[in-house]
Amino acid sequence: MDEKLSRGALVAITVLRVFVGWHFLYEGLTKLTSAGWSAAGYMKQARGPFAEFFRWVAANPNMLDHANTVTMWGLTIVGVLLILGLFTRLASLGGIAFILLFYLCNPPFIGYFYSIPSEGSYLIVNKNLVEVCALAVIYFTGSGRFAGLDRLVHLLFAKQNRLAVA
């Protein structure tokens, strides 16, 4: 990085990474431990440009089964990796992919009105989108290399130092 981040910024981004990871891990584990959890309900009331795709997945038992498994385990694994700062950039990308899918399934676009309760009031930007940006920050700063297992991995296996620096 040409412009270095202040130590405070790196600490703040590390805390951000742990919090986002915590959120992913809890979401994943909650789904894994609730018998019969399924994304079908969420996907069935999809809106927006990909609505047909999500409904198709929800209506196809095999696809739905895969989607459920990938979601439950994916969220859990991304969560653990983010907290530990291990393979942070890969985990961030995975997290972004998951949340973009959630966002695109029920997008709060202009002109859409949902009957299901949401946790707040949104227009275009919702907390999902904010979390995507948080993950983008984590991705671009390679936060795990400042404070996280990536630092050790990198020092042990990398040929060149590319640590996030203050």
Add this chain to the structure above:
Amino acid sequence: MADQDQKSGMPPNDEPRKLDRRDLLKGLSTVPALGLFGYAWHTQRAYQQAAAEAQVATTQAADVQTVNVALLGAGAQGQVLIDSMLRIPGLRFRAVCDIWTEYNQKRVVNTLKKFKHEVNAYEDYREMLDKEKEIDAVVIATPDFWHAQHAIDCLKAGKHVYCEKEMSTTVEGARSMVVAARETGKLLQIGHQRRSNPRYLHCYNKLLLEAKLLGRICTVNGQWNRAVTPDLGAPDRYAIPQARLTQYGFKDMQQFRNWRWYKGKGGGPIVDLGSHQIDIYSWFLGANPTYVTASGDNLYHDPATHEWYDTVMVIYDFATPAGPAKAYYQTQTTNGSQGYFENFMGDQGTLLLSESEVNYAGQLYRDPNAPAWDEWVQKGYISAPKEQESKPKSEGAIADVRESVSPDQHLVPVTLRDPYHQPHLQNFFDSVRGKAKLNCPADVAFETAVAVLKVNEAVEAKTRLAFKPEDFKV
């Protein structure tokens, strides 16, 4: 630069170097967060489990005799019944039997394990009956076409039986169940759970029998409208092997999952949905029907996958002790408008009720010409009437002289706080302990089965069919 990097613990770029203590500390600095998560997760789960356990009954309740229970059929309905039974004191689950060992069986076994019931799992109910000698009662929630054989074999094995409605897909099957219960002397309760619902009992015993609030009931209408149900489906990895499906009477996995769509497996929508409510018609009117007219068709679905009609409209004639009455019932499975309810209309009042605690949870309308209901409000049988709005709804509207004056609206002040099936199961287990009488024994449910299954005959015959009094006798 190097000095600054040194201070912050950062090595200069592009220069490999070895790990030092600072790297180790920084590298591991967020690991404790995972530990903290683990602690928070564990503590929270413990609270949740404690809350769930507080909801369910303790099996070691000192003052009730323990009943050993087996569940036969662990599908959606079996799981609904399990949720209710877990809240009933004094039950000890011993076995679960389901042919879908890959999925449903596992799921119910795990649920029971969570509440400290160690159960043996079976695919074949005969093996379960052979091995589980200590079982007192079997709760059956298998597809309808299995009910008769399952119930009869369980009764003959000396078990008391709670069997989901409909008793059978045929009158002969239902009749043989009544005979088996009589011959074995064991209890056979059929799952028309409204018979034990405190609101229905209140309406019948207090409002109809004692207070006679409705006067002479001449007409009844009711419905259960349900939106289109998609194919339930199942992922391939949970598929039951074809040999096992064939052994248990299913063509394929699709038919196993959607057996209600097929003739010979289920009894059609009038059985799936209507049976519960037509049971109430006979109960509240105090009579079985004398005639039935019905029109049913498959208006919407592909007949290749939906052998039954999806819509049926039925008119029953009743000869009640108070005089003749007509009762209309409809069920359609293409649109869920207004859900389900039963509406009893007498010359003095109307009773609109349903099993739901949300919609039609007991409303009474007093005809303006009927005697005042103050006495019943004072006794707490019904709520005080809702005050009517004094202003006309739209200015300038003139009421036509032929329009009826609005009746007073009262509410039935009885609420069920438990799951809908719990009181009926409780009544069954109390009866097993000899402390109650069954609210829906086999011979009562048989009368309902006769009334309901005749609808399918009337749909086929496209004409009005008569019941003979002996049709309802075993």
